Structures are given as C-alpha cells and as structure tokens.
Amino acid sequence: MAEPSAKEPLTGAHFHKERKKYSPEEEAKLERQHFWRIIDAFRSYRFHVQEQVKRAERQFYSLSQRHQTMLPGVLANLGRIMQCAEHNQDVLEAIVHNSLHMFENVEYGEREDPRKTRPSSTFDMDKLKSTIKQFVRDWSEVGKAERDTCYKPIIQEIQRLFPSDQCDVSKVSVLIPGAGLGRLAWEIARLGYACQGNEWSFFMLFSSNFVLNRCETENTLTLYPWIHQFSNNKKSSDQTRPIRFPDVNPQSLPLNTDFSMVAGDFVEVYSEPECWDCVATCFFIDTANNVLEYVDTIWKILKPGGVWINLGPLLYHFENIANELSIELSYEDIRTAMLKYGFIFEAEKESLQTTYTENDCSMLRYVYDCIFFVARKPAELQFNGVEEAEQQLNSPPAAKSSRREGSNRLT
Numbered sequence: 001m002a003e004p005s006a007k008e009p010l011t012g013a014h015f016h017k018e019r020k021k022y023s024p025e026e027e028a029k030l031e032r033q034h035f036w037r038i039i040d041a042f043r044s045y046r047f048h049v050q051e052q053v054k055r056a057e058r059q060f061y062s063l064s065q066r067h068q069t070m071l072p073g074v075l076a077n078l079g080r081i082m083q084c085a086e087h088n089q090d091v092l093e094a095i096v097h098n099s100l101h102m103f104e105n106v107e108y109g110e111r112e113d114p115r116k117t118r119p120s121s122t123f124d125m126d127k128l129k130s131t132i133k134q135f136v137r138d139w140s141e142v143g144k145a146e147r148d149t150c151y152k153p154i155i156q157e158i159q160r161l162f163p164s165d166q167c168d169v170s171k172v173s174v175l176i177p178g179a180g181l182g183r184l185a186w187e188i189a190r191l192g193y194a195c196q197g198n199e200w201s202f203f204m205l206f207s208s209n210f211v212l213n214r215c216e217t218e219n220t221l222t223l224y225p226w227i228h229q230f231s232n233n234k235k236s237s238d239q240t241r242p243i244r245f246p247d248v249n250p251q252s253l254p255l256n257t258d259f260s261m262v263a264g265d266f267v268e269v270y271s272e273p274e275c276w277d278c279v280a281t282c283f284f285i286d287t288a289n290n291v292l293e294y295v296d297t298i299w300k301i302l303k304p305g306g307v308w309i310n311l312g313p314l315l316y317h318f319e320n321i322a323n324e325l326s327i328e329l330s331y332e333d334i335r336t337a338m339l340k341y342g343f344i345f346e347a348e349k350e351s352l353q354t355t356y357t358e359n360d361c362s363m364l365r366y367v368y369d370c371i372f373f374v375a376r377k378p379a380e381l382q383f384n385g386v387e388e389a390e391q392q393l394n395s396p397p398a399a400k401s402s403r404r405e406g407s408n409r410l411t
Contacts, residue, residue, distance in 0.1 A: 038202040039099070041124040042092045048125045049085035049227065053078050056230065077236040084224035084240050088132065091223055098214050099206040103263070131203040133225045133357035138183035139211055139246040141219075142360070149354040150311060151184045154280050157309050157347070157374055158188060162277070169193050170258060175276045175301070177266040177294075178284035182208040186250060188280075189259035197261045198269060205263050212261070216251045219244040225359075232363035241361070267297050274303045283312040283356060285334075289325040292337055299341050305379030308343070311352065313368040331371050338375060347374035 060074055120128075137143040162172045169192040176185040179197025181204060189195040199205050215221065222242045233239050253259060262269060279298050288294045298308050314334075318326035329337075331350070338345075349372040358365055
C-alpha cells in the first residue's frame with residue numbers, strides 16, 4: 001500500500017485521526033459517544049430494513065383478498081428484499097470489525113454493556129443508506145459514468161496545471177476535503193501526485209477504511225443499494241439488483257505513492273499556512289455552516305500560486321436543521337467574496353450537469369447543474385516576509401497559467 005502521510009500514521013495504511021481542541025474529559029466523552037452511535041447504526045441496519053418490510057407486508061395484507069390475488073409477486077419480492085438486507089448486514093459487520101481500532105492515536109474503548117445497542121435515529125439510518133449508495137458512486141463499474149462527470153474534470157485540470165512532463169508530480173501536494181469513500185483522492189494519487197483526502201463523517205471513514213485497506217480483489221463483494229427505495233421502481237427486480245465492488249484493486253498503488261486520509265473537521269484540522277499546491281473540492285463547499293470559513297481555510301493553506309478547483313452544487317446541508325447556523329449564499333455572493341480575498345478565476349463553467357449516487361433505473365432522478373471553477377491564489381504574495389520567488393527555488397513549479405481558449409471550456 002501507499003506510504004502514510006507525514007502526520008501521525010494510522011494502523012491502516014491511509015488513516016490517522018486528528019484530535020480536536022477539547023479538554024481531555026470532553027473529548028473522550030463526546031468522541032466515544034459519537035463513535036459508538038455510528039457503530040450502533042451499522043449494527044441496527046438489518047432491524048431497520050426488517051421494519052420497513054414488515055410495514056409493507058401489513059399494508060399488503062390490509063388489501064382485499066381479491067386485490068391480493070392480483071399481486072402474486074409482492075410477498076416474494078419483499079422476501080428477496082429481506083435476503084438482500086441480510087447480505088448487506090454481513091458487509092456492514094465486516095466494515096465495523098475493521099473500524100473498531102482503525103485510529104492509531106485514538107481508542108474508543110469497549111462498550112460498557114455490549115448487549116445494550118441504542119436504537120438508531122432515522123437521521124443516522126438515512127446517513128447509512130446514503131453511505132451504501134456511495135459504494136456505487138465511488139467503487140463500482142455502475143458508478144463510472146457519474147465519476148466521469150464529477151471527478152474527471154477535476155483530474156484533467158490537475159494534469160493540465162501540473163503536467164508530468166514539466167514537473168515532478170510526486171512533489172505536487174493535492175488536498176481533497178470531503179473525500180467520502182476516497183476514490184477521487186485515490187485516482188489522483190494513482191497518477192503520482194502527493195494526495196491526501198480529508199473526511200469528517202464516521203460513516204464515510206469506516207467505509208473508506210474498509211475499501212482502501214481491506215479490499216484487494218476486484219468485484220468480489222456485493223451490495224444491494226436500492227432495496228430501501230420502495231417508490232419509482234419500474235420493475236420489482238430493479239429494487240433488488242446488486243452492485244459489485246471494488247471495480248479496481250485499491251491496493252494496486254505503487255509502494256512509493258504518497259496517499260493518505262485524515263479524519264476530522266476540515267477547518268479545524270488544516271491550519272498550517274501555505275503548504276498545499278492544490279485544493280480540490282467536489283460536492284463539498286455546501287457542507288459548511290458558513291461557506292466563507294471554508295474559503296478562509298483554503299486561502300490560508302494554499303501556497304502562493306496554488307490553485308483551488310471546485311465542482312458541485314449549493315445544496316446547503318444545514319439549511320433546514322434546527323439550532324444550526326446556516327449561511328446560504330448564492331454562487332454570485334461566494335464569487336464576489338473570493339475576489340475580495342484575492343483569488344483569480346482562471347476557468348469557470350456555470351452549468352455542468354451531473355448526478356449524485358443516482359439510481360439509473362429509478363423513475364425519479366435528480367440532476368445538479370453544478371458550478372465548476374479553477375481559482376488561483378496569486379504567486380506574488382509574501383511568505384513569512386520573504387519574496388515568493390526565493391521560496392520557489394526548492395518547490396514544485398507553480399501551476400500553469402490560465403488557458404487562452406476561453407474560461408468556459410473544459411479540457
């Protein structure tokens with residue numbers, strides 16, 4: 001596997017846990033509670049689907065006998081859904097098994113009473129079901145088309161800005177905040193760049209740890225990601241169709257690859273100034289309570305001459321959550337603020353259509369009309385009182401200048 005980052009390494013090849021700035025007592029309590037709450041959600045999955053199936057069975061039996069006889073396949077399909085859920089639970093248990101001690105510098109201890117698994121909230125179960133669909137997007141052949149529309153424009157820009165025939169790409173540092181299950185970061189590392197993914201969600205961290213550090217053979221594992229969708233199915237079999245993962249061997253990176261994943265809140269973890277050549281955000285900036293905090297952090301951590309590549313919508317995650325700060329800015333507002341920071345837009349496309357964990361057999365599909373941009377932090381900034389030109393002597397070449405054929409065009 002790839003070498004871990006220079007920060008504290010994890011037991012797995014790609015993971016370490018950043019400690020938050022709480023008192024030891026607060027940190028231990030809050031982190032332990034959160035950790036075990038997510039473990040409980042993984043372990044409660046079977047029961048959750050079982051309740052859905054039982055409800056569907058009750059609804060079916062409430063029909064008249066005449067109507068029941070007109071629907072000979074309904075109960076059999078519900079039985080298949082339950083079998084698929086059992087299989088999904090086996091995979092989730094394997095993920096949990098490989099997550100209990102995944103952080104080398106943080107241990108969450110043992111549950112006081114292992115028999116007392118707390119009921120999971122609807123919110124947590126929805127997060128888990130969404131995570132299952134992330135396996136489709138990031139690590140299955142079915143998700144390739146979606147990856148091509150979301151990840152390929154970012155990867156192509158990195159290759160254009162830092163071409164391998166003009167610089168040592170192993171010295172070009174790329175950060176992927178909101179890395180999810182890690183495929184985008186993995187693909188960038190596969191091209192030879194020094195790439196680090198960052199993720200906050202334990203749902204994602206547990207699952208990406210499993211894929212990146214425990215899966216070695218292509219398409220040997222199966223999930224049934226669509227069994228939770230009881231509406232908008234053209235055929236009953238669409239609900240129980242499988243996907244196989246991973247479509248590539250995640251362990252196939254060269255041994256000298258500089259690839260790592262860091263757990264923690266993006267704003268809290270990344271505070272060291274001027275240390276990244278590129279920050280690439282994909283479906284990420286709308287996860288902020290205040291998106292300008294993300295802009296603050298990206299501006300701070302980019303080297304002078306570094307670039308920020310972004311692709312995604314503005315579906316603000318905290319918009320309808322009670323007691324949460326949520327600043328919902330238009331792209332126009334964000335762009336204006338970025339210019340005030342000093343960013344220079346070098347490429348921009350205000351209509352790039354893509355999907356997100358799409359069920360391609362569903363009668364209902366959502367299409368995001370995404371913003372794509374490449375923005376540069378000017379190179380002529382001071383670096384601790386020393387002219388940037390002097391600092392660049394031992395650094396990778398600055399990203400290439402903006403394209404001349406027009407800012408809307410993607411390469």
